[in-house]
Amino acid sequence: MERLDEQVKEEADGIYNTLAITENMAEFRPGLCTEAAQQGLMQWLLKRIKAKMPFDANKLYCSEILAILLQNNDNTRELLGEMDGIDVLLQQLSVFKRHNPSTAEEQEMMENLFDGLCSCLMLPTNRDRFLRGEGLQLMNLMLREKKMSRTSALKVLDHGMIGPEGADNCHKFVDILGLRTIFPLFMKTPKKMKKTGASEKEHEEHVCSIIASMLRNLKSQQRSRLLNKFTENDCEKVDRLMELHFKYLEAVQQADKRIEGEKHEMVRQGEILDDSMEDEFYLRRLDAGLFVLQLICYIMVEISNSGISQLQQRVHQILNLRGGSVKVVRHIMRGEQLYFLKSHQISQ
Template structure:
């Protein structure tokens, strides 16, 4: 905003109430500038003060040295103290302390220059300026708090290339020692998002959290415990979609990623129900914008993250999450492909049994197998791509085969016999597709192994790297497909006959399938205890022998 615009605004709103003063119940109009103007002053006086602020902002240097920073901090502290004294002395007379408030706001703006020289952050900490800034986050005048949030966001937004040479770690440590996340939550709780500046302050507060986690990921759990997780869950409940709700979903996704303790906290806070309520909107409705698509995907990713814990899978089933995902599969909306990904996370692994059982019980086979027979295309704006979708669907079917028991297993196995064994044909189609890819990478890996042997030996780390290359190239899907073939061959002689008939038609051998499944058994269950791992290996190898 230039000076002319400032003057125009001054003429339009010469008597704006001071936020946080004794005139309770009066709101600052949305869109006003964050400087503070008392009641009953003339438009000319308002112009003069605004012009002083503009001139002060123009006088702020582009850089500063250590001595200059110390002087700036001392000046800042004096203005803070003066404002506090006048507010106490004239608590019922805002016109008496408004000038000190304008001066304090200007002092905060001056401190932005420090962000250009993060190597000086240590001086901020040394002179306890960070502590003063945290106190000002709860200043009675929300304009002051907004200005402090804006400053802290800029101070913590460090370019990764310059991080090592900066004092950002010392600043973050100092801020966290004084419970910055908790103070941010207290400040956000009093913000009115119908006012543009205060909505922006909430966005910048979330930006501070993101900046801190980028620099020190190990603080994620501490940040979540200081009220940020609870505040985000509460904020997501608001129905209207806008920028801050999107940012909340992004921060929540960051908090949950690979953080078991935070995932547990969310489950215990009934966060799974909140997430499912958010997703229910997209059961039959499309997101209205690209931003809302991003929001929807963030919430789906959050659900995937929390399902790594068994106790959260139990809550997911209890909250009818499986049924919601099945309903989404039946629609061709943006949510369908994301729901496929969630079901894979729910059903896979050693703890996937209850989710698989609920999926079959809820008639989910009718929704899964048409997608298995023909992998859906990626939605034009959302969800995994077609290759990823195929992998998710194969994994779901494999999990169902692995975990189903009793009458549910019989229902599942019947699916592989119906319609002239079309699903067996699909399994073998996938087998040959991924086998071809794996054979290509096998040749590449063998050449790399030969090169290493020329100059030394192939160690365990090399072998693990080779195995990962093969998994990424298609071995993972091939293992799932071939394991499923071995399992369903137990469904009846007609199924087994059809498998071998197709293999003969393609000039292929069952030995390849056996070799793939044996390798799968050798590498299964790293997360299992030794007895469970050995038992599962023996079960799979027995299936191979009977194939």
């Protein structure tokens, strides 16, 4: 493909068709794609994506192939990192910090690049490259600018800060005043999310996951700064946390009720509830909001055990006011069914 001139229509078409073959190969022979990436395909894709050429179908297709190559494949993720691909992705995405994509195709390319970046951040060594490439600063700017890139920037931050490997990114995020950006998004879910195809639940999940990651990873002064945020304005962020707790608690209880009804009906008809069925039911519970609920409960537990008495008092006060219970929180953390756990029946 290096020898083809995209100024010539036939040769540009040739590149497009080659990319189509690569896409098919990725579906049926993923091992060959990994090998192709190592034999020069990855290098060519990065070079083509960053080439100073007008946006066209081939650039869009390149972004799609790149995202596919990086899915569930640590070898290609490492390869991209070694080729300074994290910087290439960040440079290409920086265009969208103050400007929305001008067409649906350009928006699709932006989302492909974000997806590729999220995949890369699953690899710990790329977290460091992202940090050194000032990826946190770019994502933070995108959150402030309120453009279409904001939703995906939130997802990238979530991927970059999760787990013990995200500790350095968590500390840097606080240093660049990221708390001022993330907490307004926690306090109020933006209404203009339909354009980006993101749901309210996805937004709240990413925000809560970022806050939970910081509570896990931050030490000393930065951790104190995070906890102090919850005490501001008469603990308004604790009130919002508890509002989200009861919102998702109700959603999961409803899902558990439906699942329990289905199980009862299956048993009545003599069907066997095997492990695969139980896994499917669990996935449905997660989809209904169990994962977000567990994140919220983790945050509740962490701030209650922080040594700041007013935070613990506020959490317990709202739980008592709304018929909640610490025992229910423990059950949620363990992922147990909530349908039979009527909050008002369980005393603290």
